[in-house]
Amino acid sequence: MLALIALLRYAAATTTPGPTASVLPQKGTCRRWGHPEAGEWNKDSDCCAIDMQAACDTNYRYVKSDEVCGFSGRCREYRYSCVRCEPGEACDSNYDVAYEDGEDLRGSHCEGSHWTACYFILPLYIFFLGYTLWQVKRLSKDGKMAEARDLWETSSNATFAIVFVCLVMHFLALMWMNLDLILNLLYLCVLLLAVLPKIMAYYVERLVPPAPGGESNVRVKLGLFPAFLGLVYLIGAVILFIILLIVYFVTMSVTHVDVGVWLVLWFLLTQSWGVALAWLIDMRTAHRQSRAAEPVAPKPVAEQSRPTVRQLNKRFASWVETSSESAHAVLFSSLGLWLSPHFQVGLEMLIGLVMIIAIIGLLFVAFFKLALCAALLMVGFALLATAHLLSMGRRFAARMLLFAAILANGAVGIREGVVLLGRGRSGYIVADLIIDRLMSLAWATIVCLFPRWHSFRVTLAYVLGYFYHKCLIWGLFYAKRQSVHLQNIFYSWCFLSGGAVACIVLVELKYRGTLRHAHEMARADASSYDEIWKTFVADETKLRALSGLVDAYKAAMAGAEKRSKRQAAASVGALFEDAYVLQPLVVAKAEAIGGDAGAVVYGSTKTVARAFQKAWRSYGGDYRRLCDVVRVSIAFETIDELTACLERIVADDELELVPQGLEKCRFDPEYDPYAGQFVGYRDLQLGARFRSEATRKQGLDQHVVEIQLHLRVFEAIKRGHVTVGLPVNTTNLADWRMGSGHRTYVSCRNLRCS
Incomplete structure (x- = not known):
């Protein structure tokens, strides 16, 4: 979260014009009303305040920037500077600190409330999960495993409704609530609405065994795997970055190396580390894959009541490949993504990321335009509804909803890019925005409208193209302007692209290893049949x-x-x-x-x-x-x-x-x-x-x-x-x-x- 906020602030700083070199701000001349001492003008070392509480000393001109640096109630605080006025120049210090008072937050339009409906919804959500878990434990102790499984699956609909209402109220709270409190509540919402259900689902899976003839639910395990992979990748990337810094300082003390060389070197290091990590994990887990390739053990047939017609129809519509043996191979099948639990887990992760970006975009409106924030918010709710429709088995409706949302988001993004270009914004930023939307539209067209056309392969190509075009555009942008902010953005995209490469290469290695084991098993049995068949044809x-x-x-x-x-x-x-x-x-x-x-x-x-x-x-x-x-x-x-x-x-x-x-x-x-x-x-x-x-x-x-x-x-x-x-x-x-x-x-x- 902190890295994401820093990344957005860096991007905002790179696109916001500051004071020119000829007119430099003077330190120690910024004043802020009512903080920390109420009722008087205080020195503001950060030069960050809302407009009605910011001023400069006498003979200094007040210059406000577009950089959001904090929040006061419902208003955003902006970075400002104080520049010495030239003789004869009109000098507006915003307030005359010797004779005028600033405005207090209380009673003004910036005063916000601390109340939100989430205070009541979140306890209800926790009580509902706890009560459902207690009922599942009671049924499992009584030996009613089928009823316990059905109860937990049915509770997902009610959980979705509570999460949806909480998200809606969270966005509505922007109309009256303190913005800094909304940002802090975001951490709590992510923990309770995303992490807690995963932990409880993992516990229920251990408490209630899978249905006869079925396999263990792999969704929880798939949710834990990216966290493990990301942690290992982060540790390795930090070590590589430290080594790169050492080499950089040693080299710069001897000779000058063009900045483009360091950009390419960091990009190659992250990609190489991603490929190496995938290979190491594949080698480390090869023994588990070998055990998976052995003949399955016979399963005793228990006397079970037959499911009703309605239950069968519901299970068939929402079926996904939960077999641990087929978890990788299903991605490469005809319907690929739409039959894999990987896709639903990915949607759940993407929902949280999109919602967080949308909220931050609304708070830091200087960088994110309102149209883009609205489109991003629409995509977030569309992803949420898509995941719910998939859980209900309505795959066609889910595909059409996802396509419509991405189409609308693409149209808004392309229009905003054209507007920014007309206003003279950097062509690199406009190119990044337009290419991003065009790639999303191409992906959604193939995956949603033609789902049987190698949907997973198309997704892999889209992910690689997305990260690589980011690295290319921001690398060129940094090579041209060479600011610290652009450098950090480029390094971040290289880091993220390396993690994506690690995941893609690992999945590909696992899939090919699976096919290799399957072929070896098939040939072992085929030799016995061939020997018998030879006696017939002879x-x-x-x-x-x-x-x-x-x-x-x-x-x-x-x-x-x-x-x-x-x-x-x-x-x-x-x-x-x-x-x-x-x-x-x-x-x-x-x-x-x-x-x-x-x-x-x-x-x-x-x-x-x-x-x-x-x-x-x-x-x-x-x-x-x-x-x-x-x-x-x-x-x-x-x-x-x-x-x-x-x-x-x-x-x-x-x-x-x-x-x-x-x-x-x-x-x-x-x-x-x-x-x-x-x-x-x-x-x-x-x-x-x-x-x-x-x-x-x-x-x-x-x-x-x-x-x-x-x-x-x-x-x-x-x-x-x-x-x-x-x-x-x-x-x-x-x-x-x-x-x-x-x-x-x-x-x-x-x-x-x-």
């Missing part, structure tokens, strides 16, 4: 059987009804409600189709967590493309048995096959199992609608189900029961879902966020 009899199977599949698809492979359910909750009823009927039908040839039939409804993952990761949130919520598997000993089962399915009047491509027949010798992410596994998948009398009566005949046909030798390896070279024991497949082979694939899939 045997002429088995090869002919495979060809017959492929021909039967092609014939089945040719005769399938040409209908879209999409679900007809009105919502994802209705889809699962139908699936729970339909699953036992489909399993019974599969047992009848399997015949008495020793086929093993098993199947269960797809878990809610995995279905949500697949819908958002692969289908962009289109749940109607989830055609494997109801699935059943039939495993056979030979290819001929599998082909015969396929023919029975085609001939069955109650099963209506859905047309699909040849890639679903992975027994095709020409099929490439590594074209996708199937790690060498072979099976045959069919989509069908089950149209029996029972399903028609219950309205389930439009639900698309998946029928998987397996060979038991591949299925045994997949479930981890055997390794290559050992006998295949497949007498009991009831517990095959817990095998290590499939767990390896699941972990690999999560690491890739696929």
